[in-house]
Amino acid sequence: MIWLTWRQFRAQAITAAAALAVFAIVLAATASNVSGRYDSSGLLTCHGDACSGLASTFLSNLASGGGSFLVPGSPYAILYFASVLLILIAPAVTGVFWGAPLIARELEAGTFRLTWNQSVTRTRWLTVKLALTGAAAMAVTEAFSLLQAWWAAPIGQAVGLGGSSSIFSEGRFGWFVFPTHGITPLGYAAFGFALGVTVGLVSRRLIPAMAITLAIFALVQFVTPLWIRPHLFPTSRTVTTFAAAGANVRLQSNPKLAITVSAVPGQPGAWIMSSDGINAAGQRVSAIPAACELAVSQSMGSHRGTASGPGSAAVNNCVASHGIRVAESYQPASHYWPLQWSETGMFLALALALAGYCYWRVNRRS
Amino acid sequence: MIEFHLDGRSGVAPYLQLIHQVRHALRLGLLHQGDQLPKVKDVVAALAINPNTVLKAYRELEYAGLVAARPGVGTFVTGTLDGGSLAAHGPLRRELQRWLAKARRAGLDDESIEALFASTFRSASEEDIA
Amino acid sequence: MSAVIETEGLGKRYRTRWALAGCTLSIPAGHVVGLVGPNGAGKTTLIDLATGMLKPSAGTIEVLGGRPAVGPAQLARVGYLAQDAPVYAGLPVADHLRLGAHLNPGWDADLARRRVARLGLDPKQKAGTLSGGQRAQLALSLAVAKRPELLILDEPVASLDPLARREFLQDLMESVAEQQVSVVLSSHLISDLERACDYVIVLVDSRVRLAGPTDELLATHHLLSGPRRDPASLPDGLQVIAASHTDVQTTLLVRTSRPVLDPAWTVSAVGLEDLVLAYMRQAGPAPAAPRDGHRHLEVRK
Numbered sequence: 131m132i133w134l135t136w137r138q139f140r141a142q143a144i145t146a147a148a149a150l151a152v153f154a155i156v157l158a159a160t161a162s163n164v165s166g167r168y169d170s171s172g173l174l175t176c177h178g179d180a181c182s183g184l185a186s187t188f189l190s191n192l193a194s195g196g197g198s199f200l201v202p203g204s205p206y207a208i209l210y211f212a213s214v215l216l217i218l219i220a221p222a223v224t225g226v227f228w229g230a231p232l233i234a235r236e237l238e239a240g241t242f243r244l245t246w247n248q249s250v251t252r253t254r255w256l257t258v259k260l261a262l263t264g265a266a267a268m269a270v271t272e273a274f275s276l277l278q279a280w281w282a283a284p285i286g287q288a289v290g291l292g293g294s295s296s297i298f299s300e301g302r303f304g305w306f307v308f309p310t311h312g313i314t315p316l317g318y319a320a321f322g323f324a325l326g327v328t329v330g331l332v333s334r335r336l337i338p339a340m341a342i343t344l345a346i347f348a349l350v351q352f353v354t355p356l357w358i359r360p361h362l363f364p365t366s367r368t369v370t371t372f373a374a375a376g377a378n379v380r381l382q383s384n385p386k387l388a389i390t391v392s393a394v395p396g397q398p399g400a401w402i403m404s405s406d407g408i409n410a411a412g413q414r415v416s417a418i419p420a421a422c423e424l425a426v427s428q429s430m431g432s433h434r435g436t437a438s439g440p441g442s443a444a445v446n447n448c449v450a451s452h453g454i455r456v457a458e459s460y461q462p463a464s465h466y467w468p469l470q471w472s473e474t475g476m477f478l479a480l481a482l483a484l485a486g487y488c489y490w491r492v493n494r495r496s
Numbered sequence: 497m498i499e500f501h502l503d504g505r506s507g508v509a510p511y512l513q514l515i516h517q518v519r520h521a522l523r524l525g526l527l528h529q530g531d532q533l534p535k536v537k538d539v540v541a542a543l544a545i546n547p548n549t550v551l552k553a554y555r556e557l558e559y560a561g562l563v564a565a566r567p568g569v570g571t572f573v574t575g576t577l578d579g580g581s582l583a584a585h586g587p588l589r590r591e592l593q594r595w596l597a598k599a600r601r602a603g604l605d606d607e608s609i610e611a612l613f614a615s616t617f618r619s620a621s622e623e624d625i626a
Numbered sequence: 627m628s629a630v631i632e633t634e635g636l637g638k639r640y641r642t643r644w645a646l647a648g649c650t651l652s653i654p655a656g657h658v659v660g661l662v663g664p665n666g667a668g669k670t671t672l673i674d675l676a677t678g679m680l681k682p683s684a685g686t687i688e689v690l691g692g693r694p695a696v697g698p699a700q701l702a703r704v705g706y707l708a709q710d711a712p713v714y715a716g717l718p719v720a721d722h723l724r725l726g727a728h729l730n731p732g733w734d735a736d737l738a739r740r741r742v743a744r745l746g747l748d749p750k751q752k753a754g755t756l757s758g759g760q761r762a763q764l765a766l767s768l769a770v771a772k773r774p775e776l777l778i779l780d781e782p783v784a785s786l787d788p789l790a791r792r793e794f795l796q797d798l799m800e801s802v803a804e805q806q807v808s809v810v811l812s813s814h815l816i817s818d819l820e821r822a823c824d825y826v827i828v829l830v831d832s833r834v835r836l837a838g839p840t841d842e843l844l845a846t847h848h849l850l851s852g853p854r855r856d857p858a859s860l861p862d863g864l865q866v867i868a869a870s871h872t873d874v875q876t877t878l879l880v881r882t883s884r885p886v887l888d889p890a891w892t893v894s895a896v897g898l899e900d901l902v903l904a905y906m907r908q909a910g911p912a913p914a915a916p917r918d919g920h921r922h923l924e925v926r927k
Contacts, residue, residue, distance in 0.1 A: 133728045137721060138714075239715070243708035244765070247677060248729035249701045249772065495681040502821070507897065509844075510821065537803040544795035545821045546658050547803040622893065 131250055131258040139263055142228055146270050153216070153274060157281040160209060167192065168284035173291060185293020189285065193296045207297055210285065213278045217310040220274055221322030222347045224267035229326020230339040232259055233492070237334045252492050260485055264323050271319035279311050290399060294392075302466055303401030305355050312470040317477030322347050324481035324488075331488055354473070360403055362472045365459045369408065370395050372450040375458060377405065379445050381429055385417050387449070389456055399463035407449070408457045415454050422448035497534055498526055502543050510545055514553035522562065522577040533563060533571040628691065630655045630776045630808045631676055635685035638671050645671040647832050649685065653810065653825065655775075657839070658802060660823030661812035662902055668832045669812040670709065673780045676810070677706045690775055702732050705769030705807075707779040711762040715754025719747050719764060723771075730772040738771035745797070759790025763797060770801045777801075779811040783818055795822050816902040826898070828905045835905045840898060847901050850891040851877045868904040879904050 136143075168174075171188040173181060193207045233256075236242040246252050279286075285298050286307075300307045309318060325347055330339040376392035391405040407415040418426060422445060429442040461469065498521045500514055508516075521527040534542075536550045554571050557563045562575040599609050629652045636649040646668040653659055661669050674680040675687050678695025687693075692700045713722060719742060727733045742749065745763050747756070753764060762782055769777055779798075783791040799822055802809055813819050819826075826843060828836040836843070847867070855876045860866070864886070868879040879896060880886070886893050896904075 131729065134725055137717070137724075240708060240710065240712035241714055243679070243706070244712050244714075244768070245725075245729070246679075247695070247701065247704070247706040247708075248726065249698045249731060250729050251698055251701070254698075495679060504821070507895070537800055540803045541796050541800035543821065544792055544799050546824045547799065548657075548824050 131254060132262065134245075135259050135262045139228070139266070143266065146266070150270060150273055150277075153213070154277055156209070157213070157277055160206065161281045164192070164206060164281065165284050168288070171288075173288060176291075182292025185288040185291040186295055187293075189288050189293045189295035189298040192285070193298060210282060211297055213274075213281070214306050214310050217271065217274045217278060217315060218306065218351070220271040221267070221315070221318040222344055222351075224271065224319060225322030225324075225326035225343050225347055226340045228263055228267055229323040230330040230343050231336055232263065232327045232330060233488070234330030234334060234336045234339045237331075238336055253489065256489060256492050260324075260327065260488070264320060264481075267323040268316045268319040271315045272313075275310055275312075275315040292393075301399065301401070302463075303461070303469075308355070308359070308469075309351070309473075312467075313474045314470055314477075317474035317481075318351075320481035321350070321477040321484075324484035328484045328488055331491055358476075359469065359473060362469055362476075363461060363465055365403060365461060367457065367459050368394060368397075369412075369455055369457045371455055372446055375405070375456045377446065377456045379418065379426075379449050381426060381445070385423075387415050387418050387454075391456060391458060394458050394460050397460060397462050399466075401461040401463075401465070402458055403461065404459045406457050407454045410453045410455075414457075418445075418449065419452045419454070421452065497532065500534065500539055500543060502545065511549045511553040511556070514539075514550065515556055518553075518557055518562070519577055522573070522575075527573050529573050529576060531573045533573065535570055628655055629653055629688075630690055631810065632688045633675075633685060634687075636672075636675065636682055636687050637684035638668075638675060638680060639683040644683075644832050646675070647684075649834050651827065651834060651837055653808075653827075653837075655808045656806070657825040658799075658809045658823045659811070659825040659827060660816070660819035661810060661827045661829060662816050662819065662906075663812075663814065663829035664906060665814055667829045669814075669829055670780055671832075672829065673778055673810070673812060677704065677778055698731075702730060702772060703775045705772055705774035705777045707762075707765050707769050707777070707782055709780045709782075710785060711758075711765035711782070713753040713756075713761055713764060716752060718750050718752050719756075720749035722753060722764060722768060723749075726768045726771055732773045734771050734773050737773075738767055741767045741771065741797075757790070759786050759793060762786060762790070762794050766794070766798065766801075770805070770807075773805065774807060777807050777809045777811075779809065781812050781814070784813065784815075791818065798822070816899045820898050826902065828902055830906050830908065835908060836902070843901065844895065844898060846883055847879065847881050847896045848886060849877065849879055849894045849896050849900075850886060851875060851894075852891045855890075868907065 168188060171191075172184050173188060176184050193204050233242075236245065245255065286302070289298060289301050302308065302311065308314065322343075326339070326343040329343045329346070330336065333339045333342065374393075374395040377389050378391075380388040380390055382388065387407045389405045389407050391402055394400040394402060409415050425442070425444045425448045429445050498517070500517055502510055502513055506513070518527070518533065527533075533554065536547050536554070539545070539550045540547050554563060554565065558565060558571075560575075562573065562577070563571050564574045565571045596609070599612070604612070631651060631653040633649050633651045636651075637647045638645050649668075649672065661672065663669050671680065675682055676689055676694055678689075678693075690700070690703050694704075695701055714725075717725070723735070723738050723742065726738060727735055742764075745760070745767070747760060747764060753761065756764065766779075766782070769779075777798075782798075783794055786794060795818075798809070798811075801807065811819065811823075816826075824840050826836065826838065826840055827834060853876070854871060854874050860878075863882055863884050864878075865881040866878050867881055870877050879901070
């Protein structure tokens with residue numbers, strides 16, 4: 131059964147190995163440049179507040195340097211973006227191309243009548259296929275993730291030190307970074323694969339199964355950071371001043387008060403989930419105080435046409451001077467690994483549940 | 497080694513056809529004492545018939561004393577069907593010639609004679625079985 | 627002789643329709659059994675129940691004394707060839723043999739190799755490019771080389787041209803002679819099976835109409851023709867399968883275990899194909915076979 135699984139999986143395995151090899155070569159070729167720049171940026175020896183400035187400089191150099199006619203823009207920015215995207219869609223790809231055909235192709239071609247009547251039970255057939263192919267999906271996705279993490283380590287460190295520039299702005303908890311680093315890729319890969327197998331089994335036709343798997347997985351990937359991840363652990367709240375939070379009033383065409391923050395005082399590396407302006411009584415302030423409108427229009431003038439840019443210092447001071455403080459809800463940095471484990475565990479459990487359904491359904495003789 | 501063939505449309509049971517072909521081969525001298533009959537496996541592979549059919553035919557031939565089965569080796573011819581019994585055919589042949597002459601004098605043409613012979617032969621065979 | 631397939635009141639229902647009903651059979655070992663019937667009669671349903679691909683809605687079925695497909699040991703004893711001989715189009719012939727070797731503890735690699743060589747199949751050729759006949763032969767090789775006690779074939783020659791059909795049956799019969807395996811094969815044409823089968827089951831409209839060894843069936847069915855007769859005046863012990871009347875003549879197909887001695891009838895033998903067709907023309911619930919002591923008469927038009 132192991133031989134058969136391998137033989138039927140051979141072509142896909144070779145494709146994945148080739149992709150991984152190309153990925154590794156491309157990253158390896160540029161890794162020394164990235165780390166070299168990091169070493170010469172002074173970030174190794176900086177202290178305290180000086181670091182965030184140095185970090186931002188390093189990152190903006192990375193994001194803007196270079197550019198030839200073949201590669202418009204910085205190759206590092208493109209590599210970073212592409213590699214993260216690759217890890218993000220890898221579970222969907224394995225789900226669609228490895229998972230969906232696993233059972234659907236046998237049902238469509240009728241070959242299940244051949245294979246399920248050899249001397250192996252359907253349970254054994256499914257177990258070996260799920261285990262080996264699923265493990266391969268998880269391993270490949272995680273391999274992509276680890277390679278990328280190794281290559282982008284300097285970037286991650288710079289962001290962690292407070293730096294930020296264009297696409298290098300997400301910390302560990304970021305929308306794109308969280309599901310593509312750590313152990314979450316394992317959970318997503320397992321889930322994507324199990325989803326593909328299940329949809330293939332239920333729909334019995336390969337092409338629709340592939341499309342439906344892709345759609346459901348994309349939906350899950352969209353919904354998870356929006357509604358699930360924030361609620362995996364209870365959030366912490368704190369109220370602080372504009373200055374301490376590194377807060378900026380967002381300049382936008384409507385008079386609503388929207389505040390962006392860059393830090394939680396005393397909680398370096400925290401995942402900031404929301405920030406609101408509150409008044410002295412602790413109530414949420416929904417609009418910019420009328421007295422500050424002048425400062426706003428002056429600032430908007432210099433950011434001509436920018437409907438939502440950061441505020442100028444004048445606007446921030448004006449709002450702060452009206453007794454408005456910043457309320458932040460966040461997850462502390464120490465919650466990173468618990469969150470990773472929870473999210474991974476959740477998807478692994480889902481994958482197991484789907485696998486269990488597949489066992490039941492495959493063994494059911496209607 | 498002789499080769500069997502089967503006429504699917506003759507209405508004669510396959511095992512009987514095989515028996516007839518063996519007896520015919522014996523009479524014609526194509527098979528001699530000690531010759532081996534085709535293996536069941538080979539007959540069946542050539543004709544796509546049930547092995548039990550061949551086994552039944554060979555068994556009947558064995559009861560008739562014409563062949564003997566040697567387990568693990570094959571089925572071999574042990575009897576003969578030629579020469580000697582032809583002598584007994586003389587009187588039968590002359591009786592038949594007389595009957596044919598009578599039938600012609602009664603006005604029967606060739607077809608009627610054949611039909612009369614066939615139906616009488618068939619009903620006589622069935623009475624034997626019944 | 628023990629039974630290879632034993633069913634008792636077996637039935638299978640899909641929503642409102644019974645694809646098979648009231649099926650009670652005891653198929654003895656050591657035969658090549660032909661399962662005949664028109665399309666939709668329930669042949670594939672019966673075969674799927676025997677191979678464990680379906681679960682009965684009513685009644686029971688036992689294959690080789692055990693429940694179908696209930697474990698690796700049971701699966702190893704039964705070889706199955708599905709309709710249209712599904713194979714892996716992208717795998718070469720040799721890999722199909724490896725599949726058999728890896729998935730069957732009782733695999734006879736020598737036999738498989740010999741068969742493929744004799745059939746002239748190129749081991750490196752992808753199974754998807756084989757002709758219909760070659761695919762059927764490959765699938766049969768896979769079923770035979772695992773050395774089962776029972777081979778079940780679902781319409782194995784239905785989509786083959788006459789030459790491929792003949793070659794397949796030749797090959798199958800040779801395997802039967804070599805390995806003493808019992809065979810159940812289905813077809814909607816009795817002419818395919820006449821030579822090869824020595825046991826016949828006729829399935830029409832989800833019910834078994836006729837079942838028994840070919841020899842016995844042919845010996846107990848007769849075609850009677852004679853002057854026009856009122857069916858009620860027929861002697862006991864004769865079961866009429868089919869009857870046709872003209873103004874002067876009556877022709878009956880009867881089943882009886884006693885000889886027909888009434889001189890008014892001209893008795894002749896029935897060919898297997900005509901016999902099966904006569905049963906296939908019947909509609910309604912299947913009649914019970916007459917036994918000595920059960921004298922009854924049923925007339926069918």
